[in-house]
Amino acid sequence: MSQVEIKSREEIALMREAGRIVCEILDELEKAVAPGVTTWELDALSEKLIYQKGAKPAFKGYHGFPACLCASINHEVLHGIPSKRRKLQEGDLMKLDFGVVYRGFFGDSARTVPVGKVTPEAQALVNATREALNKGIQAMVVGNRIGDIGHAVQSYVEARGYSVVRDFTGHGIGRHLHEKPEVPNYGQPGSGMKLRPGMVLAVEPMVNQGTSDVMVLDDDWTAITVDNKLSAHFEHTVLITEGGPEILTRRGSG
Template sequence: MSRDRIELRTADEVARIRDACLIVHDVLEAVSGVVAPGVTTGELDALAADLTERRGARPAFKGYHGYPAVICISINDEVVHGIPSPGRRLAAGDVVGLDFGVVYKGWFGDSAVTVPVGGISTAARRLLDATRAALGAGIEAATAGGRVGDIGAAVQGLVEARGYSVVRDFVGHGIGRRLHELPQVPNFGAARSGPRLRPGMILAIEPMVNAGGPDVRVLGDGWTAVTVDGSLSAHFEHTVAITEDGPEILTRPS
């Protein structure tokens, strides 16, 4: 396998990636289900670790370039890569991004959701709805014969039409034998640009959307990215297979 080419997976390989992706789905569902005021992010991380081990998988993020936790937990103005802590408690009204991946029998899966903590503001709810819709638009554009740029153009068009901005510092990616493979999948750009989408490509499509401007900065921990203007951010992600019959979401039960 070359690190500088886009891999096309066989049907058997896609099935193996789907196995990893369904573990990701199940763990995220369980972690999302215990999000509540007063719960610590460290408790969520411990739950994700336990459930991953029970399924015979390994966390994809822990140790990756030195990342210290099993799951990324990003709250409110944190965009991505927030580090869980036993001393940080969720509060009613927060929005919490949960980004999680596993490696199972040598294959990777990756997904993210942003969930409310109790009741949230109308503005926060609209941001989550828009980001979820942007992911749907990006996936719908991921058709064989198209281009990677079609995905970003679809995401950006929906997001900006609703008055939000797309983060440019972080992008989606190919995935398979490694967590990050080619091609990069930006959430912005021009349609009909970039690599051709071909059956067998596996993409992690992951819009990161800010209520304010697109600029982010990384905190002193070297990981947590926050919005420069302090605005709320949301993040949704699926691992998707390109097929002759259209995009297939692997991180969701069929």
């Protein structure tokens, strides 16, 4: 895509529906996360629910990705491929990254779910990453810039001793899963593209306990932390409005 799309009222209405479906399915997936459950079972549940709700998978077949759900565990940052061999264990951090297409428009969201009882350190990472997303969203006001979003995320994360992943970013979203602009989780205040009403952005902090460096495994998808320390990931699809940011992938959006 060569330029940033400003969504019309009709397009925004469809993106609200896409976001609602994403949220409802993620809610069901989160309930299903438990020790002994395989990531393949979570993916199968997501696919069943997608079609029940009249949508289509956003990820399956995207550049060859083989599943509806990106399922990443512990030191896996994102793009984990579901497998019948991967059973969740007590204390894991399960990252559910998920999207749908509804009547030609995409919704995209992610959340990190503790499996059973996790360590205080793991829970602190989850809490910090979730709040970093909130900080980024709070910066998504008309007149601010892309750099303000990244700075809000980065400054919150690094003040707590964590690092933000730089190799993967948030993105515009609409008729395509990934549109312009890129939305890094780091940046300088007042830098980058100005935020305008009608822009829809997927903002997604990926936060590591240790170094920000990641590597992609031989499956060409799964990204892991190079030091094997834990990573957490949260994401929302957000509409820029004159009245402030509207989260499209949250219950009761608006």
